[in-house]
Amino acid sequence: MAEFTTAVYQNEFLPDGGTDVNAIVTITCKGAGTAGQAGSGDAGEIVIVDTSGSMGPATMAAAKDAAQAALEEIVDGTWFAVIAGADRAMLAYPPVSSGPGMVRMDARTRQEGQAAIARFVGSGGTAMSTWLDLAGQLFASVPEVTQRHALLLTDGENRERPGRLDDAVNRATGYFQCDCRGAGTDWQVAEVRRIATALLGTVDIIPRPDVMREQFQEIMRTAMSRGVADAKLRVWTPQGAQVLFVRQVAPTLEDLTDRRTVVNPLTGEYPTGAWADEARDYHVAVRVPAKAIGQEQLAARVQLALGSDVVTQGLVKATWSGNAELTTRIDQQVAHYTGQAELAQMIQEGLAAKAAGDEAAATTKLGRAVQLAAETGNAEATTKLRKVVEVENEADGTVRLKRAVDRADEMALDTASTKTTRIRKEQPASQAPTAPPPTPADATPPAPAGDSA
Amino acid sequence: MTESDTATDPAATACPKCGTPVPAGARFCEGCGAQVDAGGTTPPAAAPPADPVDAATDDLGDAPISAPTRRPADALPDPAPAGRRPCASCGGEVGPDLYCTECGTKAPSERDHFTEQPAAWVAGVCDKGVRKHRNEDAMALLAGAEAGSRAVLVVLDGVSNSVDSDVASLAGARAAREVLRMPLPAGMGTPESRAAAVGRVLAEAAKAANTAIVAVTDPDTPNPASATLTLAVLEGTRVDVANIGDSRTYWLPDKGPGVQLTVDDSIAQEQIATGVAKEVAETGQYAHAITKWLGRDAPDISPSLGTLEVTEPGWLLACSDGLWNYASEPSALQDQIRAAGTTDPLALAQKLVDFANAAGGHDNITASLARIGPVSPPPPPPPSATTAAGAPPPPPVQNAPTTPTDEGAHD
Numbered sequence: 001m002a003e004f005t006t007a008v009y010q011n012e013f014l015p016d017g018g019t020d021v022n023a024i025v026t027i028t029c030k031g032a033g034t035a036g037q038a039g040s041g042d043a044g045e046i047v048i049v050d051t052s053g054s055m056g057p058a059t060m061a062a063a064k065d066a067a068q069a070a071l072e073e074i075v076d077g078t079w080f081a082v083i084a085g086a087d088r089a090m091l092a093y094p095p096v097s098s099g100p101g102m103v104r105m106d107a108r109t110r111q112e113g114q115a116a117i118a119r120f121v122g123s124g125g126t127a128m129s130t131w132l133d134l135a136g137q138l139f140a141s142v143p144e145v146t147q148r149h150a151l152l153l154t155d156g157e158n159r160e161r162p163g164r165l166d167d168a169v170n171r172a173t174g175y176f177q178c179d180c181r182g183a184g185t186d187w188q189v190a191e192v193r194r195i196a197t198a199l200l201g202t203v204d205i206i207p208r209p210d211v212m213r214e215q216f217q218e219i220m221r222t223a224m225s226r227g228v229a230d231a232k233l234r235v236w237t238p239q240g241a242q243v244l245f246v247r248q249v250a251p252t253l254e255d256l257t258d259r260r261t262v263v264n265p266l267t268g269e270y271p272t273g274a275w276a277d278e279a280r281d282y283h284v285a286v287r288v289p290a291k292a293i294g295q296e297q298l299a300a301r302v303q304l305a306l307g308s309d310v311v312t313q314g315l316v317k318a319t320w321s322g323n324a325e326l327t328t329r330i331d332q333q334v335a336h337y338t339g340q341a342e343l344a345q346m347i348q349e350g351l352a353a354k355a356a357g358d359e360a361a362a363t364t365k366l367g368r369a370v371q372l373a374a375e376t377g378n379a380e381a382t383t384k385l386r387k388v389v390e391v392e393n394e395a396d397g398t399v400r401l402k403r404a405v406d407r408a409d410e411m412a413l414d415t416a417s418t419k420t421t422r423i424r425k426e427q428p429a430s431q432a433p434t435a436p437p438p439t440p441a442d443a444t445p446p447a448p449a450g451d452s453a
Numbered sequence: 454m455t456e457s458d459t460a461t462d463p464a465a466t467a468c469p470k471c472g473t474p475v476p477a478g479a480r481f482c483e484g485c486g487a488q489v490d491a492g493g494t495t496p497p498a499a500a501p502p503a504d505p506v507d508a509a510t511d512d513l514g515d516a517p518i519s520a521p522t523r524r525p526a527d528a529l530p531d532p533a534p535a536g537r538r539p540c541a542s543c544g545g546e547v548g549p550d551l552y553c554t555e556c557g558t559k560a561p562s563e564r565d566h567f568t569e570q571p572a573a574w575v576a577g578v579c580d581k582g583v584r585k586h587r588n589e590d591a592m593a594l595l596a597g598a599e600a601g602s603r604a605v606l607v608v609l610d611g612v613s614n615s616v617d618s619d620v621a622s623l624a625g626a627r628a629a630r631e632v633l634r635m636p637l638p639a640g641m642g643t644p645e646s647r648a649a650a651v652g653r654v655l656a657e658a659a660k661a662a663n664t665a666i667v668a669v670t671d672p673d674t675p676n677p678a679s680a681t682l683t684l685a686v687l688e689g690t691r692v693d694v695a696n697i698g699d700s701r702t703y704w705l706p707d708k709g710p711g712v713q714l715t716v717d718d719s720i721a722q723e724q725i726a727t728g729v730a731k732e733v734a735e736t737g738q739y740a741h742a743i744t745k746w747l748g749r750d751a752p753d754i755s756p757s758l759g760t761l762e763v764t765e766p767g768w769l770l771a772c773s774d775g776l777w778n779y780a781s782e783p784s785a786l787q788d789q790i791r792a793a794g795t796t797d798p799l800a801l802a803q804k805l806v807d808f809a810n811a812a813g814g815h816d817n818i819t820a821s822l823a824r825i826g827p828v829s830p831p832p833p834p835p836p837s838a839t840t841a842a843g844a845p846p847p848p849p850v851q852n853a854p855t856t857p858t859d860e861g862a863h864d
Contacts, residue, residue: 236554298550315552
């Protein structure tokens, strides 16, 4: 049985009249087990491969190989299906036209699935909405499947009437999770990121066919290790308070603020998807009515809920103080992730400005990104930024745009913009020993520094 | 008794060894001495096994040799737990994490402020005060439902420079209460005999408190938990008190002078005994240095005892120095009682705590009270209590059915 623990990092001291409370809440899962084995329902995996005509021979060969390797990683007993995506979505495996559209993995079905993948031929256009809709239908055809995950590979831009893909994404949101990968450089990062973000998945570029197999294996291994099917982040705030934002800040940056559903008038719920043995950090910002100096109050209860069961809870506090030494301190974790959030924003906005031809804005924003990446110790972002800009002064953020930039490097910078780094954590000071946590442990051991996502 | 055949023919059982008839219920044969109920057959219901009517007691007839004077039915029950109070700020429910589930206000811990009210006429409040960071005072009360029947007030004040004295004091208070759950013994009838018997029980209560304190003390700590103790037992018109340290019990009648029933074991008290003025001694450098205490390093845990007959309406108060620091003289406490203007013990205890907090609240505060006399809310105080102060007191009326007033109660 999975065990969850929570640690809260914050400066709880507010100056006289202060209202805004920021906290980083780290939730750690241990003993998650294997997908579909917790007894709460079966796991289902769907592999979606772009088989449009744009797929070149080398990419197609690599995609087939990678998809076959992905099937190897799917644990026996897991329900699975394979979709070939083009103008419309084809159910490549299992070969059925009615009834359950997925089969349980075993030696025979794995071999049959791999054989079906081997028969893929590239032709036609790209209509991703149909791919997602078919995946949803297949999951729905097997009621036992309660943990739903798909892997989507595309190499091109979506060719559909505007809005169709968004509608399909909305239909899939909250129903299944989807990790997305783009092969080559002819696909749109923003478009695919929108799918991945909504469907609680990751997005990345596969610049060369030879790394595809490894990526697919990794994605499927991770999916299989998620023994906790579906967890929700719950945030309680006191009467009269306002949630400013709720963001996942590690391992990747995901703004959850708009994805709130109401549990009760004081509590909202945000989707987090399935969990493996991992730690995720959330940045919660709450505005509370100011109280008199010396008063202490709870600004938020941050909980993880499986269904209606709250499995762990962290307390975000507010204490008003007249001691400026206490109130002016910014928690190191909060500062770090605030910087990482701005870093992601600067990278994405800078690349968008560059694409739009606004060189001045691109230079300013990417320069700021270089500065933030250095300040927050995000080595991966620094490396990727240096492939796009010439850095004159890292500390000042003075850069020049490179004239000749490999498009793959630009896309890699874009997809990696939401990956965050962690910094070393001290024992959280904000967890009072008197507050009885709903779980046995309430503290997380310090995470190693530079634990890149 | 499925296998028993004695039930069908109780009088005619024969000894299995020699054949001699054996009366029902007998365990050995009269003839040969053999055991006849070897199978463990219990005697039939016709022969009750009660000891008093066993053989050779017929000289006393049916009368029991003795009757228990401390029947289990006389044991006083624990006061009902007060339950978690609603949020002080918005009235919402307080969650298990000790914050309000509505407005998020931090609730004081139950240890930092708690009340007990075992009966309508007995109640107490134990409060952290303003300055201390935790509540090392403790209180444990008992009372019979009938007003004036029987009450037990136990107050301990944990010494703040010792480790875990908050845990220890509460354990000690409850252990002492356990000893006093049954009525006090009457001895052999003479006052001296009663006093000795009562003294022994009160000393046992102090010992039990001490044992509990030592039990929760870390055996390795160089700074073992220690506490004072004051306890008062009211039975009818009689009050018995025991004391160790500088917590106190007072008798504060509605009319006439009050009296401190306990004598502090403190440097201040020793100074007073040698002639130093009370107010000087109690505010001096060693005012709070106690000469006796409970705990692992206590040299002497025998309490000093006192007793008093109370026949008039008034209050029995057991309190810690967190209260009496601000009102040491009985008259000063009576002033506060009068100012509170209530005969509800819980309301009055809270008012006394509020008074001490308003005066600075430098220490933890405990006020536990038993009300002798009517408990109904008194009429509003007369408009000019000060002018009435000089008037001669009306003749004291025992068990007066009328509600006591403040008039002329001042001396």
